Each structure stands twice: as C-alpha cells, then as structure tokens.
Amino acid sequence: MAGDQFPVTRWSVIDAVKSEDPAEQVRALDTLFAAYWKPVYKYVRLRWNQPAEDAQDLTQGFFAEVLERDLLAKYDLAKSKLRTYLRLCVDSFVMNQEKAARRQKRGGNATHVALDFQGAEGELAGTTIDAASIPSPESLEEFFEKEWVRSLFALAVEELRKFCAERERERTFRIFEEYDLSGDPEISYEKLAAEYAIAITDVTNALSWARREFRRIALERLREICASDEEFHREARAVFGSDAA
Amino acid sequence: MKFLSDKAVDRLRQNANAPDLSGTRYQLLERVARGGMGVVYAARDEMLDRRVALKVLDVPVADGDLACRLNREARVLARLEHPGIVPVHDVGTLADGRVFYTMKFVEGQRLDKHIEAVISLPDRLRLFLRICDAVAFAHARGVLHRDLKPANVMVGAFGEVLVMDWGLAKILREQSAGKSEEEDPEATILHVPRASDSPADRTQATHVTGQGTVLGTPGYMSPEQASGDIANVDERSDIFSLGAVLRFLYTPPGCEGNQSRAWRHDKALEAICAKAVETNSSNRYISVSDLSADVSRYLDGLPVSARKETIFDKAVRFYRRHTVAILLIAAYLVMRILLLIFSHR
16 A cells, blocks of 8 residues: 555655655655546546546546646645645636647556555445436535545555454454444444353444544545545544434 | 536545544534634534534645644633633544534524624624623633634524634643743744833833734734734723724614714713724733723723813713713702792782
8 A cells, every 4th residue: 555655754645755865756646546536436426427438538638647747746735625626727728628638648557556446436326326316516526535544444444454364363353343344233342242242342443443443544544545644634524423413 | 537516526525524523422413604714513512412613624624724723722611610601611632633622502692693683882883891800801811712703703592692713722831930841843942021110111021932914803803913013912901892893882773884873972982992903012901800890890881091171071871871860960959949939929
C-alpha cells in the first residue's frame, strides 16, 4: 500500500508533490490516486453520463492531466477543500476533451496504482443512484464525497486486514468483518462468540481493538490526502461526525 | 479490495466515532447531544452505579487545540461549584486517545424547548434570574462563558436551571491577583469595571494576548466577539448574550423573532434588554448583578434603572403594583357615593 512507504516527515501529498525528489512525488501521487480514482471514475460515469469505456479513458486521462499540468501545485487551500478542487478539475477536464484528441493523448501510465475498472463498474451497478436525480452542485458534491469516503474506508479496511495478518490476528479481522462490514442484521456478539468458541468479552475486546486500529489507519490515510491541518480536522469531522445531531 | 456497501460505511463511521471506553469505569449508553466541539453521550458509571453525561471530542484526533480546550473546559467547570452550573466528575483520555470528561447527567429540557410550556412572563423572568445567578457566580470566579444562549441552558425535571457548554469559556484573572496556577493562554487580564470608571477607562482597561478569533453564536454574540476583538471581550460580552436571552424569553410563544408582538411590548423590560445589548459595551450594565437587579425590580413593580419614567409611567406602574388595593378603594368610594346619593333622596 502506498501509505506504508509514505515518508513520515511529509504528511501531506500537496507538500510531497512539490518535493525535488521524483520518487517521493510518485509515492505521493500514488497515495492520492489510490484514494481518488474510484470516486472520479464513478463521478464521470454518473455526472457526465459516459459509457464505461469512455469513463475509463477519461479517468486515466484526468490523472495524466494532473501530472502534466501540475494541477496539485496550483491548488490553493484558502479557496476550497482539496476534494472540491479535484472534482471541479474533473468537470473542467471532461468538458474540454474531444473524444478523438483524448484517444490520441491517453497513454494511461499516469499512476502505479492498479485501476480495477471492472470492479468499480460492478460497484456502480449495485448502486441505485440515478444520474438524473443528482442535478444540483450540492448533490454532486455529496455524491463525490460519499464515494470518496467509501474509497478511503475501503483502503483502511484493506490495510487493517494486512495489519491483522502481520500480527496473527486474522480472527479479530474476521469478527470485525462479520459484525461491522457484512450488514447482516441477525449478527450478534453471542453468535460470534459461539461461532469462534470464545467468550462474549473476547468478541467485545476484538471489536474494540479492530475499530480503534481502523480509525487510526483511516485518519492516517486522511491526513495524507489533506492539504493542511485545518482541512484535515474539517474532513475528519465530516467523515466521522456525519451522524451528528 | 472489498466493496463497502452504504450500510457498512455508515456502520464503520458510527463505530469509529463512538468513544472507546475500554479500560474506563464507564459503559456507553446512547448519544444525547452535540456541543460546540464535542459529542455528549449518556454513560453508566459502573463503580458508582449512576448515569453520567460523557463529553468527548467529535473530531477523532487526540492532539491539538481542541483536546486542550476540552481539558480546559473540564477544569473551568471544576472550579465553578454552583447549583446553576453542571458539576464535573472526572476527566481523562480514552484508549483511542481522545480527551473526555464526565459530568452530572441532567434529566430535563433545553431552555428553548422548556419555555414553550411556560406561559407566564414572571415565571420566565424568574428562570432568567437563575441563569443570571450562575453567570454572576462564574464572573466572580473570573470566568466568562462566551456562548450564552437558550440552547446552552438546561431546565431539570425539578425546575433546576443549569448553564451548560462551557467550551468557549475564557478564564480571566484580576490585575491585582498573582499569577494564576492555570492561566489561560488566551486570557484577557481583567479589570473589573466600576460604576465610577469613565467609559474610556472601562474600554481601555484590558490587555490582550490573542486577537482575531471569532467564537460564539450569531444572534447571541456581542459585537466585540463577532468582530474577533478579544481585547474588549469581558463580562459585558456575557451581559450582551444575557440581554439576547432575555429578549428571547419575553417573546410570547409562537412570536419568536417578532419583537412587535412581545408581551404588552413593555417599555421597562424593553429598556432593560436594550441596555444589555447596547452595541457599545461601555453603555451596557456593568455587571450581571446589576442586570438581574433591574429584572427583579421590574418583577416587583419598582422603577428600573434602564429607563427614566414619566409621571404617566409612574402612575401606570403604581396602578399595576397596587391593582387590587386601588380597585377595592375605588369600589368602596363608589359605594359611599351611591349611599350618599340614595340617602339624600
């Protein structure tokens, strides 16, 4: 995972892309692309009503453009959130593209992150969002944010799985997966305790540990893809505090 | 990478945000409210077997200014032992690194909800006087609330009034006092204004260590707070907020925001409000005690310091204060006159 190699002294991708060291730049961009490519792809599919093939093209093209035109260096954190800035860049990019020119230009190697478009397309098919139902800028922002949170959480869950495997806590991860991720309304602490032949308090402790680690990882990834401390705090509140009254 | 459904994302979000109480004496029950910088949960203190309110930062980070502020809020509350201020029980850091504190769990309603059932103006004003008592006490201990509003006042099941959410509180210290043990880095060095001070003295008596930060709630925040003019934020800023609360309280049910329909549009009460919410802080009441004394005088049918009375006003007030006696005397006189008329026929 890109985040594992990310230098601790430069916690923001915006700082890192401005670095003189090309290797550090690539690592920073990979971190950013890993978090953003799926939201961008789904956004292009829905907002711009593009067929899957063209949306794939545009997504890769957009990240190529981020590199070529040095868009991250132009980001002004006083004006907007990084997430909003990137979404507006996507809009502007798609609007300005001509299909033929696009096909000529796209080479595709903008990022080292594997872009699983087929998987993203499958996720999109599972959602019930109708492009016509999201016409306002607010709902577009909301949709993009929702997909961005999903992408961030998916990265954190994946990293938690590896983290658990390294510490031989696979059972902890499975409990976490079954209770917090499966969405099974029938699942209970008692059932899990019976399934794994452990005490209910062990289930409670396992969940408590996994959630704590999940939050730590998610916040670390979030910190990396925010441009400033202030933005990080704002985004952390938006990501974790949206159930607020 | 595993696809996360909307339900899974919501669940992760909810669980990741819930405070991790492992290793503490508390058991999480439910979320009850959200304050300026934290979320308040109901929790059970397993050692004392009682329900407490647990406040924890809503931003899930352990470091930084917000954690310091929550810690400070707990310390501020700890120094304010008063029946009108919610008592703090415990403060600490959770396993997830977030700062928390626990306080008395107040079973009741927020003032803005509670007054919907309080029809009588005197009853509303008595509630206001109890808020003033708590704020005056805090001021006497060198603490400004800075976010007084109906939503930050709770009225308990037995009518107790508690001023809540001291997250924006500012610790002041008197110039004559020595260096405080827990000095607020943002502290204004307070010179408590006296009636004998000239307006210039009163406005120039403060010294500042931080400037430009806007903290508070629009509509209840004094102009000096709204403009981030920390140099001029003192007791009179809280008095401004209390004036706005008073205005809210004397607006009858269903007429919030419509000042023209306030109770009888009482000139004396309006003058009290106007004086409390003066734009220029030096024209406001000097202390909360002065404000509450004026409201008490109004309740007792006495003249208020905020308004010079005409003879007509005096007569009206005299009539209101002695309505029963005046009516009895008038009835007696009418009876005597009628008796005289009939006896001379």
